[in-house]
Amino acid sequence: MSDSNPGNEGSSPIRLAAIEQARKLLDGVSACTPIESSASLSAVVGATVFLKCENLQRTGSFKLRGAFTRLAALSEAERKRGVIAASAGNHAQGVAFAARELGIECMVFMPVGAALPKITATRGYGAEVRLAGEDLAQSIDLAKAEAATHGYIFIPPFDHPDIIAGQATLGLEVLEQVPDVATIIVPTGGGGLLAGVASALHLSGSGARVIGVQAEGAAAFPASLAQGMPVRLAKMATLADGIAVPEPSELTLGIVRDHVAEIRTVSEEQIGEAMLFLNERAKLVVEPSGAAGVAALLGGAEGLEEPIVVVLSGGNVDTLVLNRVLQHGLVAAGRFMQMIVRVPDRPGSLVTFLTALAETECNVVSVEHERTSSGLAASEVQIGVKVETKGQDHQVEIISELKRLGYEVAFPALEQA
Template identity: 45%
Template sequence: MTATPSVSFDDVRQAAARLDGIAHRTPVHTSRTLNALTGAEVFIKCENFQRVGAFKFRGAYNAVAQLSAGQLAKGIAAYSSGNHAQATALAARELGTTAVILMPEDAPRSKREATVGYGAEIVTYDRYTQNRTALGEALAAERGLTLIPPYDHPDVIAGQGTAALELFEETGELDALVVPVGGGGLIAGSAITARALHPGTNVIGVEPENGDDTKRSLAGGQRVTIPVPRTIADGQALDTPGEITFPINQRLVTAIALVSDKDIVNAMRFAFEHLKIVLEPSGATPLAALMAGHIEDLPRRVGVIASGGNIDAQRFAELVSR
């Protein structure tokens, strides 16, 4: 039996040094209107302003930057619904290698076009009938590429943890940190960082109610698999938590809140009208949980990681005009 790789706060700090001057140090926004609405002092880490428009660049670059010259010469592969695809493609370009990305056929057009724009080759699959992990591993093996998975990789997790590190450096101790949950890489890295810097900070994940695989898994004490969820939060449309991320989150995450598609749209509209920022559905789920009152006993000082803003204008208008 292979031991599950560990990720430490030292790994997060090393990732931060590796990303210094490469990734953007994204802003933290506050809003008196949001504070009045929630009854808390809320600090929003705006990863929609990160390179490629999402936090995923942090983990992808941190992982690709540690590959050997021989691995870089052969190229890399990844599988993703969109943001990790773009992040890996850009990391490959920055580090002088090539990328082949496996993407679902129904991935948002803007994310597909951006991935191609960064120089990657795209191979498509049906997310509802095919297993992307198996397909990605087969693709990498067939072409001799190094596979960079979207969350289940220690270097990816460490890179994602740098978003929380920057947030804490700006805000100091927080009572709670609210983070979207897909495969669990962002919240795992965030929880490792929170535990190291401020052990009293509760780390709360947010999933779409139709994609509650992590909540069910934490409740059951083991990873469970659900049908591939249908939700507007395409970045969180996963059926099972990661093999590496789940034990970390099982140990460090306080709770998981669920939000409806309607809650998400309301949060996207609020962010646009009051914060003057554009969030994609997956990036808006933590804000949605706060606004809809789905986090029990909300404390006084709360951090939120708004994970991304990759949505095209037509889709955004369709959703927020509902």
């Protein structure tokens, strides 16, 4: 899948001159985001790792790069028509910000379930926001229909050379910040950022391997690459809304096929663990999609040459989602556990059980004492507890000790915030 002839412009629809021109356009608009070395992540995976902190970009994600590049290329007549876009949030903010800076009227369609902070931010940049569509695919279709009816210029989230050239400027920055980079890991939805980074490295003559990462519940690239054409997912299910795209385009698929080494997928649990790791160890707030690269790296760095750069593609996360995902991350990391036990309904049973828990050195967060649950005998009480633990081994010790004392332990599904 990867290209073996770096620096050959003839095999790429994106030109190095276009990327360099985009970088000039973005001077003073987007930031050259920092690359942070991560001693903690390097120690965990056994390789030198750097984090490209695009979560610290203006508007909170890389999307500003491509959006501004595309809008800046519009003719005066096109600018007067106004622009329209569809997005779950990051592209919306990038387009809205760019339109404001360039004096262009802007409308954005967002799915009805879009995160409130992203909606608020998009409106704050001056765009008219319409909440329509159950998912991003429907919002895109509605935006395109509105554009056709009223003459707006549709700004795609990834399917345009200008968009890809703008995103590719991130790749040039990585090459300057870590000249000897051997592997770059990129969160991936429709493939605009992945195609841009891969193009920048290929056209600059770098031999670094580029790896795309998708959420398991929204991974359109594997099937599309296998069939040699964009394959639309029938459904998507992931908290990583920034990379929840039902299919790549012909443009991004072709670049990824030619210049990307591999595509990996990560589970929701892995994404949660990555967000928790970044929050606790790197002191960085990153949205679920932005943490996908770290999730893949935590899943295994075998075969990856170092130094490794992982792109943190965005930091626009709803506080409620952050709380829920971090809670799931704590569970996956063995730091939080819920359990239910049944004990005889007699004085002292609750105290005896909690004393047993205390002796395992876990921290009890909450206790529910229930006498009327379905299935309980008249002589029983159900006790539900949430505890903080020290890892998977500690949890095994706790459960083993409770079973040794005669308790039958059950584990309910984690409550959704």
